[in-house]
Amino acid sequence: MRLIGSLTRASTPLGVFRHRNFAFVWGSTTLVGIGTQMESAVLGWFVLSLTDSPFLVGSIAAARMALNFLALFAGAIADRLPRNLLLVSVEFVMGIMGILMLALILTDLLEVWHIFAITLSMGVVRLFQMPVAQSLVGDTLPRERVNNGAAFNTVAMNIAMLCGPVIGGLLYQWFGPQGAYLVIASLYLASGMVAVGIRIERSERTSRPESVMHTVTEGLRYAAGNQVIWAVLTAAVIINLTGWTVHTGLAPIFARDVLGTDSAGLGLLLFGFGVGALSGSLGLAMAPSLPHTGRLLFVAVIMWHTMVLLFSLSGSFYLSMGLFVLVGAAFASTQVLILTLLLRTTQQEFRGRIMGLRSFAILAYSFGSMAAGAIAGVWGAPAAAQVVGVTGITLALVLAVVAPKLRRA
DSSP states (O other), X not given: OHHHHHHHHHHGGGGGGGSHHHHHHHXXXXXXXXXXXXHHHHHHHHHHHHHOOHHXXXXXXXXXXXXXXXXXXXXXXXXXXXXXXXXXXXXXXXXXXXXXXXXXHHTTOOOHHHHHHHHHHHHHHHHHHHHHHHHXXXXXXXXXXXXXXXXXXXXXXXXXXXXXXXHHHHHHHHHHHHHHHHHHHHHHHHHHHHHTTOOOOGGXXXXXXSOHHHHHHHHHHHHHTOHHXXXXXXXXXXXXXXXXXXXXXXXXXXXXXXXXXXXXXXXXXXXXXXXXXXXXXXXHHTOSOOTTHHHHHHHHHHHXXXXXXXXXXXXXHHHHHHHHHHHHHHHHHHHHHHHHHHHHHSOGGXXXXXHHHHHHTTHHHHHHHHHHHHHHHHHOHHXXXXXXXXXXXXXXXXXXXXXXXXXXX
């Protein structure tokens, strides 16, 4: 009986998929995430092949997030319009942008500036996807299931990290960028078709006669008045400035210049990261509760950057892949804990704006990625990763001192 009770409790988190709308949100998030991760891996290798410039590799990664300051308005709009319809629109537009890139490649008209322009445009569109999809996790589940929903939302993104880079790397190697972008555009369109199945009653949306700017200001005041919320958002800034740059902008440079491999090898390296990320998020998803979530967040951030330091010292492909598994596990744990804390703490009517601020925090990635690319261009990728690791640990320790309420959350 004790064993049966334990098995029942362990399987309980899977009950979130009995909620039809959440299942559609999860399916849409998975598909769009696979496309996004494929595109990230393909873009890095494509730009490196075209330009042979580590700085431009870092810059194209930064361009994906360069307009993230507009996330403040995206979050406000997500609190004013039906989120399910907004998600459908965003994902279909992403599919159209993928088709445009494919057309330029096939017609041999593509130039580097086209890549930057399309990447910037895609970044603006994607600003809406993250806050809307994450808000829908809370909208489609009862309050007591939000923790599991947040974790499974991260599982979806980590399935994407597991599958996307290796598929993208192999497609690029076998069929070139045109083959990769054909699949990327198809995944974006498929995610929009799945999102069509989300049914949220219009009566749940509240009419807001005030201006969008007023809505934004109201959300900023709400976040600033809650130490847990602003501290969690600060943690999001720290990880985007530091740790995120390694498995995105720096990974192609490590693969080619340090580990001596090709695009398929890059895909396998990121596959290891995805294995760790999926394992970490699944572990937290199956946990019935997450006590001491704030403390766990600090531990996860510090472990993430410690693994980055160890990764920077490796010259072996298989050792590096193993370390990337651990980097991925710490990364995923951080993402789950951030989303859990924000969804737990935020009132429903502010959810879109707080998730918009979460997206806004990604703007730090643009600065971090360009800085890491510049350091890699001058002193090499290992030195850049070492700067990333030390900076991330230092900033996390400072935040732990100045935000005691987050430590106790």
